[in-house]
Every structure is written in structure tokens, then in C-alpha cells.
Amino acid sequence: MAAFFNQRNVIALLVLFSVAFPFITQNEYFLHIMTLSFIWMIGVYGLNLLAGYTGYLSLAHAGFFAIGAYSLGLLTVKAQMNFWLAFVLACLITSVVGLFVGLIALRTKEHFFAIYTLCVGYIIYLVIDKWESLTEGVRGLIGIPAPSNIGPIAFDNALSIYYLVLTILLLVILVVYRIVHSLNGRTYLAIRNSEDLAQTIGISTMKNKLTVFVLSTFFAGLAGALYASFVRFIGPDIGSTAITFDLLTYLLVGGIGTLSGPIVGTIIIVWVSQQLQFLQDYRMLIFGPVLTLLIIFYPRGIVGGVVDWRHKYQEKKNRKLSVNSLVKPEKQVKEG
Amino acid sequence: MLKLNGISVKYGSYTAIQQVNIEVEKGDIVVLLGSNGAGKSTTFRTISGLNKPFEGEIEFEGQSIKGRSPDRIVQSGVVQCAEGRKLFSDMSVQENLRMGAYVHRRKKEQIKQSIEHVYELFPILKDKRNDAAGSLSGGQQQMLAIGRALMSKPKLMLLDEPSVGLAPLIVEQMFEVIQQINKEGTTILLAEQNANAALKIANKGYVFENGSIVVKGSSDELFANEEVRKAYIGA
Numbered sequence: 001m002a003a004f005f006n007q008r009n010v011i012a013l014l015v016l017f018s019v020a021f022p023f024i025t026q027n028e029y030f031l032h033i034m035t036l037s038f039i040w041m042i043g044v045y046g047l048n049l050l051a052g053y054t055g056y057l058s059l060a061h062a063g064f065f066a067i068g069a070y071s072l073g074l075l076t077v078k079a080q081m082n083f084w085l086a087f088v089l090a091c092l093i094t095s096v097v098g099l100f101v102g103l104i105a106l107r108t109k110e111h112f113f114a115i116y117t118l119c120v121g122y123i124i125y126l127v128i129d130k131w132e133s134l135t136e137g138v139r140g141l142i143g144i145p146a147p148s149n150i151g152p153i154a155f156d157n158a159l160s161i162y163y164l165v166l167t168i169l170l171l172v173i174l175v176v177y178r179i180v181h182s183l184n185g186r187t188y189l190a191i192r193n194s195e196d197l198a199q200t201i202g203i204s205t206m207k208n209k210l211t212v213f214v215l216s217t218f219f220a221g222l223a224g225a226l227y228a229s230f231v232r233f234i235g236p237d238i239g240s241t242a243i244t245f246d247l248l249t250y251l252l253v254g255g256i257g258t259l260s261g262p263i264v265g266t267i268i269i270v271w272v273s274q275q276l277q278f279l280q281d282y283r284m285l286i287f288g289p290v291l292t293l294l295i296i297f298y299p300r301g302i303v304g305g306v307v308d309w310r311h312k313y314q315e316k317k318n319r320k321l322s323v324n325s326l327v328k329p330e331k332q333v334k335e336g
Numbered sequence: 337m338l339k340l341n342g343i344s345v346k347y348g349s350y351t352a353i354q355q356v357n358i359e360v361e362k363g364d365i366v367v368l369l370g371s372n373g374a375g376k377s378t379t380f381r382t383i384s385g386l387n388k389p390f391e392g393e394i395e396f397e398g399q400s401i402k403g404r405s406p407d408r409i410v411q412s413g414v415v416q417c418a419e420g421r422k423l424f425s426d427m428s429v430q431e432n433l434r435m436g437a438y439v440h441r442r443k444k445e446q447i448k449q450s451i452e453h454v455y456e457l458f459p460i461l462k463d464k465r466n467d468a469a470g471s472l473s474g475g476q477q478q479m480l481a482i483g484r485a486l487m488s489k490p491k492l493m494l495l496d497e498p499s500v501g502l503a504p505l506i507v508e509q510m511f512e513v514i515q516q517i518n519k520e521g522t523t524i525l526l527a528e529q530n531a532n533a534a535l536k537i538a539n540k541g542y543v544f545e546n547g548s549i550v551v552k553g554s555s556d557e558l559f560a561n562e563e564v565r566k567a568y569i570g571a
Binding site: 183186187189190193194196197199200201202203204205206 | 384385386405406407410411415416418422424425426427431434435436438439441484485488
């Protein structure tokens with residue numbers, strides 16, 4: 001039974017479930033929530049790559065999310081640009097802004113980095129909020145078009161957009177997986193471990209950090225652009241720090257620095273908070289303490305907790321085996 | 337090969353090392369002696385580019401490396417094996433070694449050979465190659481730290497207190513390996529408190545006190561020096 005739940009089967013089941021989801025439930029609302037969760041996940045993956053793997057906690061990600069969303073909105077609504085061209089440009093614009101922010105922000109470290117990026121995020125929010133002639137300020141941008149057709153594929157209903165977002169999410173996960181399991185991924189871990197040490201073995205930390213930062217803002221911009229074309233209306237609120245902390249909560253609950261953490265955290269929080277809608281803002285009274293307990297006892301979130309638990313279980317099993325057999329007990333331990 | 341000319345380093349207004357002059361010839365083992373906080377580690381951090389000197393000049397193979405970024409200094413052939421066996425403790429032994437060859441990351445064949453070479457020097461690491469580096473014993477961690485530094489194929493290796501906190505028998509082994517690495521063509525600059533063991537394998541040495549060099553000479557001279565004997569050898 002346990003063998004059935006190996007990594008490959010679990011991934012295959014998850015993909016199968018998400019592909020079949022629209023047929024399991026006919027409820028349009030659930031489909032809407034699921035699509036939105038997928039969009040958040042893309043943003044959370046961006047945040048995870050930076051905060052989880054290099055250890056730089058950026059609090060500007062809602063800002064970059066908003067830059068992606070507003071770039072797409074402005075280019076399609078005001079400049080009447082072709083949707084997909086605007087979509088690609090939105091991601092690029094976000095990355096370029098990310099590059100310049102990163103060049104300065106990455107000169108700071110740890111909590112200084114967090115505070116600096118928090119300010120950057122707030123400045124982006126303010127610019128969007130106050131620059132009325134460009135962004136329409138608090139009125140927001142209305143009438144953002146849905147994705148235009150790609151050949152015969154039209155995106156005129158909720159189902160097709162669900163699959164579009166799912167496809168992009170799977171691509172993002174694949175890219176992140178490839179990065180994390182490459183030398184680059186280990187390099188980022190080395191930087192998180194100790195920057196001085198990474199430098200003394202010849203890693204150019206600035207170059208690597210900047211690459212991750214730009215990539216991470218690219219994912220945030222991608223999520224923002226998808227959000228804009230999915231919800232079709234955007235206001236300055238999407239760049240507010242509350243959104244940053246939403247993303248961060250998804251990441252922390254799921255497991256920072258783990259591959260499946262963003263999926264687990266986002267799904268759980270989004271669905272639980274949907275179920276607790278009737279409590280209105282009082283649901284924070286439940287979320288707050290639960291989150292605090294989780295961080296105290298499972299600093300690497302649900303996924304990290306499960307991984308640790310499995311390690312312990314394996315060790316216990318090995319110890320039992322070695323006691324039972326008594327023949328070359330050391331050998332048994334090593335094989336585990 | 338390596339020349340430090342009047343190097344001073346400040347942390348804020350505090351002067352960590354002052355007017356340090358060191359010269360290392362190709363093929364040598366040179367030892368820096370001194371108690372904790374005398375300035376040995378700061379000197380190392382300055383050579384590898386982690387600290388910027390306030391004044392003075394650093395030359396490696398005739399070229400100034402002062403102000404170069406740490407990764408470029410590793411590329412030019414100077415690698416530091418930091419004190420306290422700093423490893424990537426979540427990564428396996430073999431992954432740690434691979435990270436050490438970061439500057440040669442495109443040369444797959446060479447990395448393979450280097451790993452084999454390290455396993456020859458430290459056979460125990462081969463047995464433990466899939467274990468997490470954090471699970472190794474103190475001596476094994478030190479071996480891995482040295483092995484990882486070797487992976488970059490350095491011309492000059494800076495070894496910061498490789499014997500600290502190790503059992504006497506392991507210390508002896510460690511110094512034998514250092515000698516062997518030196519014989520294979522790597523010049524070594526060694527910081528040590530264990531003067532007795534270090535001077536036995538070194539060609540010459542410098543004694544640090546409060547951030548300056550107070551005594552220098554060949555290892556025989558330092559052995560004979562009354563003050564050095566009193567302070568560091570204890571006889």
C-alpha cells in the first residue's frame with residue numbers, strides 16, 4: 001500500500017485529478033475558485049524560488065503581481081494591443097522592473113532585505129493607486145479582454161480558461177522542478193546555507209541571486225497577467241501588502257523551500273477560507289492561532305512536516321530491523 | 337607566489353590586522369601562528385576577497401588580486417578551507433564535493449577524476465558518499481572540507497585551523513594528508529594554534545599577536561625561538 005503512494009504515482013494522480021476536476025463537479029463557482037488557486041500557486045512558486053531556496057524573503061511580490069496585471073490591462077485596454085503580445089510583454093516588463101529592484105535590493109540581507117522589499121511593494125501600490133491618468137486609480141481598469149484564440153482553441157468559457165491556467169501552472173512547476181534539481185538549485189541552497197561559504201568555493205552570489213530574483217518576479221508577473229485576463233477587472237488592491245502576506249501564508253502553510261508546498265498551502269487555505277466565509281472577518285481568529293502553531297511546530301510547513309515524519313518512521317523501522325536480525329546490525333542502518 | 341604588502345583591515349573603527357607582510361613561495365607550506373582573535377582568520381578572509389583591505393596590496397602570481405570578487409579569486413587558483421568545517425550540511429558528501437568544483441562545473445570528466453582523487457586521499461568519505469554531510473563526525477567533516485577545497489584544483493590552499501577540536505590521532509592524519517597535498521603541487525598557507533604539529537611540516541612561519549606579525553622565520557628558527565616555544569609549544 002505504501003509503495004503505491006510513491007512520488008511518481010502521487011504526481012500522476014494529482015495531475016489526473018486536476019484534469020478531471022471540471023467533470024467531477026459541474027459547479028461553476030468551484031471551477032472559478034480552482035482557477036484562481038492555480039493562478040495564486042504560480043505566484044507562490046515565484047516567491048518560493050526566492051525565499052525558499054536562496055533564503056531571501058521578498059515582500060514586494062504583490063507589487064510585481066500588480067505590475068504584471070496592470071501591464072496586461074493597460075496594453076490591451078488602452079493600447080489595444082494583441083492579447084498574447086501584451087501577455088508576453090507584461091511578463092517581460094515585470095522582469096525588467098524586477099532586475100532593477102533586485103540590483104539594489106540584493107545588496108541588503110535578511111530582515112533588511114525584507115523591509116526594503118516591503119517598501120518597494122508599497123511604493124508600487126502607491127504609484128498604481130495615485131497615477132490616475134494612466135491606471136485610473138481606485139476606479140480600476142475595466143474590460144480587460146479574455147485570452148484571444150490560439151488557432152482553433154477559443155478561451156470564451158470558464159472551462160477553457162481553467163485548462164489554460166492549469167497548463168501554464170504545470171509548465172511553471174516543471175521549470176521549477178528542473179531548476180531545483182540542477183546544479184543551479186544546489187547553488188541557491190548553498191547561498192541560503194551561507195553566503196560567505198558559497199563565495200569561498202567560487203560562486204558568484206550576486207549573479208545567482210539576481211537570476212533567481214528576476215525569475216521570481218517573472219512568475220509573479222505571469223500570475224498577475226493571468227489574473228487580469230481571468231477576472232477581467234483589476235484595482236490597485238491587488239498590489240497591496242495584504243496580497244503579499246496571502247502569498248506568504250500559502251507558502252508557509254504548505255512548506256517553504258519544498259517543491260509541493262505551494263500547491264498544498266494554496267489549496268488548503270483557499271478552500272478552508274471559502275468554507276469559513278460565513279464567519280466573515282472573524283475567520284482570522286481561527287487562522288491566526290493555527291498559523292502561529294504551525295510555524296512553531298512545523299517551520300517547514302505541512303510538506304516539511306510530512307517529510308520529517310517519514311524520515312523518523314524510516315529510522316524507527318530500520319532500528320527495529322537491526323535489533324530483530326542482530327546480524328550485522330550496522331549494515332541495515334546504512335541501507336535506510 | 338602570494339605577497340601581502342602592508343595589509344590593514346578594519347571592522348568599522350576597530351583595526352583587525354595592521355601592516356601585515358606575508359610572502360609565500362610556490363611549493364611551500366607556510367604557517368600562521370597565533371591565539372584566537374590575533375588576526376589569522378581576518379588575513380585569510382582578506383586574501384580570499386571576503387574582506388576588503390583598508391590599505392596595502394595583495395599579489396598572486398605577480399598580479400594584484402586586491403578588490404577582486406571572491407569567486408574570481410577562486411577562479412585564479414586561491415581557495416579557502418574555512419575554519420569550523422563549514423559544510424553544506426543538508427547535502428550529501430558527494431554533493432558537497434561537486435559544489436567544490438563549481439568553478440569547473442562544465443568539465444564533467446575532470447570533476448569525476450577529482451572526486452576519485454579525494455576518495456583516494458580520504459577513503460572514509462567514499463563509504464559515506466551518500467550520507468548527509470551534517471551526519472559525519474568532526475574529523476570526517478574536516479576531511480570533507482579539505483576535499484571540497486581540493487575540488488577547485490587550487491594552486492594555493494588556505495587552511496584555517498584544520499586541527500581544531502579533533503582527537504590527537506586524527507590531527508596527525510590530517511597533517512599527513514596536508515603534506516601529501518603539498519607534495520602533489522599545491523602550495524599551502526596554514527593557520528594553526530597547534531604550533532608543534534604545524535611547524536613540523538612547514539617551511540616557514542609567521543606569528544600573529546593583536547593583529548600584527550611579531551615574529552617571522554623558518555620553522556627551525558621559530559622552533560628555537562624562546563618566546564614562541566613558551567607561548568605556543570609549551571616547553
